[in-house]
Amino acid sequence: MSNRSAVDTIRGYFYQFDLSILSILQLESLDDSVEVECIEDIDIRTATEVTATQCKYYAKTEYNHSVIKDAVKHMVSHFRETLLGTKPKVSYAIKGYYASGQEKLDDGVDVAFLKDNFLTYSKGRGSSKVTHYHHTELGLSDADLKEFLKRLTIDVWAREFDEQYREILDAIQKSFVSTTFAAEYFYYNNALAVIRQLSIKSVPADRTITKKKFLERVNTSTVLFNEWFIEKKGKKAHLSALRKEYFTELNISPYERFFLIEVDPNGYVRSDLKDIFFQLSKKWAKLSAREPSPFCPYIYVHGVPSDELIALKTELILEDFKIIDGHDFQGADFSHRSIAQKATYGNKIKIKVLNTLPNIEQTVGAIFTTRRIYQFYLGNSYFDHEDPAIRHVKIQVEKLSDIQSII
Known part of the structure; x- marks a missing residue:
């Protein structure tokens, strides 16, 4: 991996961690929670629903449907299991930042668009090339896919890296009534450490945190030497x-x-x-x-x-x-x-x-x-x-x- 690719990859990790932090800060209830890297990158759990969110940062990539294709297929597979009753019902969200091409989704996504652009794919080459229809293989009808789309939100206009970071610091200042310095070096630094610690837990239940517990863990007046924060700054x-x-x-x-x-x-x-x-x-x-x-x-x-x-x-x-x-x-x-x-x-x-x-x-x-x-x-x-x-x-x-x- 080149140095430039490594930097882009690290920024991608930070973007996901930052979205996790922002998602927690924006929860309405102190008892609402976020699960880090469970069904998707971030699962947001409120009193009434769970939203499985996948986020990607493509600062140098044009948006094409293929970029989120695998994510949509994975979500559709999970949706089928909810229909069978083997997994609980959830909502789905895909958030991404792209260099260009966002207008390709301006007309929205209907069932035909979903099947043609996200659920149909090919494997192999030449005469051995085989076209697969993910929805057909899962046994999903158009009515099922219509229900899936009711649960799906796709946002290809997500905030740019630094813009999202500033939004986090603003949210932290409001939550803790702090200075700009304290928001970044105390609270954000600690928040980043908390999210990192959650993300490496092997048991999904250990990767879940309520807004109340998150604010308690973040609220310290100690400047941590957090290697992820140092990497960023x-x-x-x-x-x-x-x-x-x-x-x-x-x-x-x-x-x-x-x-x-x-x-x-x-x-x-x-x-x-x-x-x-x-x-x-x-x-x-x-x-x-x-x-x-x-x-x-x-x-x-x-x-x-x-x-x-x-x-x-x-x-x-x-x-x-x-x-x-x-x-x-x-x-x-x-x-x-x-x-x-x-x-x-x-x-x-x-x-x-x-x-x-x-x-x-x-x-x-x-x-x-x-x-x-x-x-x-x-x-x-x-x-x-x-x-x-x-x-x-x-x-x-x-x-x-x-x-x-x-x-």
Whole structure:
């Protein structure tokens, strides 16, 4: 498969996932549900009916009846089983976006058109070529096909990829009363992860979700490192957007900022972590003699053994990079008063290091000025603070260098 074909295929997957998300958001009742890849790509279940929907994205293809022929044949086969009582009655829908040719269906579909263009096909070549009539082989009468058409909707004017995406973000903003950024990086990102998880379940019942449950699962304030979302946005653009949203301030206010950083102990390089210390101090500390309210950030490192953290702090001190960690002398207990002392031009405190999660909790709880917590994690979030007065941003990353790109 060429790179261009691969890109088109991936966009096709996203188009289907996005339609699933939009279909859920547009459900009228919280108890209505969507089944992902069951009878068709998407099955929409309300209190009164089920609609089996197949969607395709053909951005570079002219619409021809042959493009949806197999889908119609499959639906007709399923329809026959509903007549026999072996499967429940459903409605059918085909949605597709095409580069051109949509006018070929402007006159609609009647029984004759259905048979000629969708249910008649040939196999073989030359003298061995055989024409098949799908409806005849299934034993369906014209009356049966007329009933099938009452249940079928064909939309060849579906929304373009980016247009559908914008519609999703608009629907999310209305559902959660959110900003544009939150709609995309929190809710859509999470929605995409939920739909992806549903689509790979082996049991159809496990691929079903109500609107209520979907909104609950999507409603989190955590930025996930979702590989599908990253594929769609591009990693560089993703990291840049996070930096712009959270770490670009023209005039940095003297808030108490806590940076919680997780590292992989198996892939850990001390110099990389030191660079983050330097970077955070340079950007988020103000210690000049003319600064009316000097300040510096707090840092907690998750995943590094205590002896390695001691070695790191030792190197920083030897390089005249002054830190404090809330322990005033050897053997002293942690003191939130000690670590919360003001960093100034005179004492040159550039970073305040928190050694444990309880140290964070004690310090955050003892401060009453504006506090912000920025937590970077690899797999699972490791710190929660429920105080609504504190802004707590959780960002999942893939590796330490991602943090450098964000901050």
